Amino acid sequence: MTINVTKAYLPPLAEYSAYLEGIWERGWLTNNGPLVQQLEMELSNHLDGSLVQFTGNGTVALQVAIKALDLSGEIITTPFSYVATTTAILWENCTPIFVDIEDHMFCIDAEKIEAAITPRTTGILATHVYGYPCDVLAIEEIARRHNLKVIYDGAHAFGVRVHGRSLLSYGDLSTCSFHATKLFHTVEGGAIVMNDAELARKVGLYKSFGHVGDEYFTLGINGKNSEFHAAMGLCNLPRIPEFIAARRELSAAYKSGLSGITLQFPESTDESLEYNHAYFPVIFESEEQMFRVKDGLASNEINTRRYFFPSLNKLPYHIGADCPISEDISQRVLCLPFYQQLAHEDVRRICQLIRELLA
Numbered sequence: 001m002t003i004n005v006t007k008a009y010l011p012p013l014a015e016y017s018a019y020l021e022g023i024w025e026r027g028w029l030t031n032n033g034p035l036v037q038q039l040e041m042e043l044s045n046h047l048d049g050s051l052v053q054f055t056g057n058g059t060v061a062l063q064v065a066i067k068a069l070d071l072s073g074e075i076i077t078t079p080f081s082y083v084a085t086t087t088a089i090l091w092e093n094c095t096p097i098f099v100d101i102e103d104h105m106f107c108i109d110a111e112k113i114e115a116a117i118t119p120r121t122t123g124i125l126a127t128h129v130y131g132y133p134c135d136v137l138a139i140e141e142i143a144r145r146h147n148l149k150v151i152y153d154g155a156h157a158f159g160v161r162v163h164g165r166s167l168l169s170y171g172d173l174s175t176c177s178f179h180a181t182k183l184f185h186t187v188e189g190g191a192i193v194m195n196d197a198e199l200a201r202k203v204g205l206y207k208s209f210g211h212v213g214d215e216y217f218t219l220g221i222n223g224k225n226s227e228f229h230a231a232m233g234l235c236n237l238p239r240i241p242e243f244i245a246a247r248r249e250l251s252a253a254y255k256s257g258l259s260g261i262t263l264q265f266p267e268s269t270d271e272s273l274e275y276n277h278a279y280f281p282v283i284f285e286s287e288e289q290m291f292r293v294k295d296g297l298a299s300n301e302i303n304t305r306r307y308f309f310p311s312l313n314k315l316p317y318h319i320g321a322d323c324p325i326s327e328d329i330s331q332r333v334l335c336l337p338f339y340q341q342l343a344h345e346d347v348r349r350i351c352q353l354i355r356e357l358l359a
């Protein structure tokens with residue numbers, strides 16, 4: 001049986017069907033239905049009371065976020081993320097200005113941000129890579145000094161807490177992805193998380209064509225989500241602590257299975273961090289080693305993912321300034337199979353194969 005790099009959790013069918021029966025009774029399928037409202041409320045409770053707008057996916061969440069914060073000109077961003085982080089900026093007719101990453105957690109290097117600020121800079125869009133937090137306190141300070149808005153791409157950050165708060169509560173807002181491959185999923189889906197009620201109202205309008213009934217307020221787009229997706233979220237949300245606990249154990253199993261081999265793992269020294277174990281990335285000594293392991297595992301029907309590759313300052317349709325650390329890490333990183341249902345026996349087998357391939 002092929003082992004994939006992620007595997008979406010599916011709740012017991014009867015549990016999902018119970019929600020479907022309600023949808024059938026009401027005949028209310030989308031447009032801010034009761035399940036969407038319930039999910040937004042439960043997410044808000046889960047996220048320290050932050051305001052939550054459920055969206056169609058994590059990419060439209062980024063686009064609506066950039067629009068709602070009125071960003072224009074240059075946005076300082078990270079080259080080490082999924083492509084949607086950069087393309088959302090380009091799609092909104094802004095210019096991404098890449099600032100290289102630090103080499104422990106691979107998030108944007110806050111110390112290098114100020115040198116990239118120009119009179120055209122309006123915001124910072126940074127990713128909490130693999131669920132490890134950006135230096136949110138330093139970034140907050142820089143943004144305040146230069147009057148910039150801060151968006152966090154929190155697609156990996158669901159369930160993480162730092163300095164006693166939900167990681168998604170930092171910045172002007174955070175976006176999430178609830179895609180089937182993510183820790184918490186609604187099949188397709190995403191969210192914008194924020195603490196300002198006026199901003200939440202604006203986001204709600206922007207994601208829903210900019211009108212309420214016959215009253216037209218502003219430009220908008222279709223960024224909302226349906227009752228069917230909300231139902232999947234309502235089934236999965238109560239299981240998040242259980243998912244994270246299972247992943248913590250799998251992560252420990254990988255680390256002990258790979259001990260003694262020269263590999264780098266992302267690491268935080270922040271004692272306040274409550275991590276979500278969203279991914280299991282490994283950084284090899286060279287790109288050659290990475291390919292040897294990737295290809296060797298593939299021939300054993302074990303799939304891995306170059307995540308993130310390429311470094312986003314090297315996209316063929318938008319070349320940015322050099323970012324040597326991001327370019328280097330993206331060439332050597334591989335995400336190993338990682339999902340809560342993965343068997344410990346499979347982790348042992350994968351580690352053994354990696355040992356043999358590198359020997």
Ligand SMILES: *Cc1c(COP(=O)(O)O)cnc(C)c1O
Pocket residue numbers: 057058059060081082084085127153155156176177178179189190
């Ligand atoms: C998954 C992901 C996205 C995109 O989210 P979708 O829901 O697939 O649109 C954006 N940024 C990061 C960092 C992601 O991992």
